[in-house]
Amino acid sequence: MVCAGLERLGWAVHERLVEGSARAGTGATLRDSLAGALHGIPDGELVLLDGLLTARAAPVVAAHGGRLHLVLLVHLPHGLETAAGAGADLRAAERTVLDAVTTVVTTSRWTRDWLVETYAVDPSRIQVASPGVTSAEPAVPSASGHRLLCVGAITPTKGQDVLVEALAEDADLPWSGRCVGALDVEPGFVDRVLTRGVALGLGERLTFTGSAPPEAVAAEYADVDLLVVPSRFETYGMVITEALARAVPVLAAAVGGVPEALGTAPDGRRPGLLVTPAQPAAFASALREWLTDHDLRDDLRSAAAARRSTLRDWSDTSHTISTVLSRAAA
Known part of the structure; x- marks a missing residue:
């Protein structure tokens, strides 16, 4: 680019x-x-x-x-x-x-x-x-907000192990998740995450797709309600602005440049939720709020749509x- x-x-x-x-x-x-x-x-x-x-x-x-x-x-x-x-x-x-x-x-x-x-x-x-960020059409949200997406290589830095533990805490709620990213960067970590997911009963609800070409990743963003970013550190977080370009709210760990990438709408509202990094309980609590509070979902979707207009x-x-x-x- x-x-x-x-x-x-x-x-x-x-x-x-x-x-x-x-x-x-x-x-x-x-x-x-x-x-x-x-x-x-x-x-x-x-x-x-x-x-x-x-x-x-x-x-x-x-x-x-x-x-x-x-x-x-x-x-x-x-x-x-x-x-x-x-x-x-x-x-x-x-x-x-x-x-x-x-x-x-x-x-x-x-x-x-x-x-x-x-x-x-x-x-x-x-x-x-x-x-x-490349402009894109807004995603069409579902009523329940249950479709979750995590984008990034499956590595300790990206924190998918934190996500697995958090999703297990919210297993009583309706959600489905997709993790899109390379499976060959840290094979040992990938094996541990996949094994843990199966042990926690998430096998059929959480899919790890492996790497995907840009057009396939774009299609993933178009069919999602919430981007989840459980990273242990990020210097910016391009996946965040890619989601916001489609007016998709974000649940992310408050690390590094993530708050900067998330930004705010012109009226000061934040288009997502920020939580303590590497804390599955904090991630699970915020996700539970998203899944159970219709007004919160509407507010975050509105803020994401407004933030979309300010992206570089x-x-x-x-x-x-x-x-x-x-x-x-x-």
Whole structure:
């Protein structure tokens, strides 16, 4: 979306694909691929780097920081990772990358503030460019509000284990749930979540679909009453604005940039419910309110419809990044 938007604004965009991934164990491939990509770029050129790739290739970024105008797009700071033994090393590498680049772009104010607090980055070097959202037709709600949707890879970060426990507490109420997202990122966690769901009697009411192409995810949003986001942390939460683009209210854990993504309607109403993270009882209580209180559902649906009209589209995001790039190249 952003690259196409920059091209429409007159930028000559040349994408470079990098092999490997941000996961542990792929660092050598990633470093070699990124080094090759950057080596072929002439001195003084402007480069927008995907921050998901850089921390595991920090020496490469540092080596080119003096000759290229590097702009770092931070979706998810690597320093937030809590894997045993990985936190300190990743934070040190991320600090190296932040020191090497000209400018930083974050997807939320929360992420900007986290980088400033954690790494003492000069706030003037950071620009927020909130993700846009593609407009869509409003979903048609059901009277009971029973159709629940969770979108995201099945991982501890996304918190589907919290959702399973919460739904079990509300098993006496009418609901049906669908979890759409990759099942191969954390296979051990997936096995535990699925096994626990069956043990709690949720097997026929809660479906895990696996990964889905964008058009299939869009169809899921069109046939849902409530988006549920049980994440343990999020730097923004694009699934939230994707739901709001269809006037679908949200029940989410109040973590990171989630409140920012949820936002408010022009009259100040919140288009959803925020609860304490990693607390199944809190999630279950809020879901029970949604399922049993008709007036609450109507109010949240109204607020979501009003919030829909205030969402940024991708052209806004592209304009913001374009301005950042122009300043970095000056």
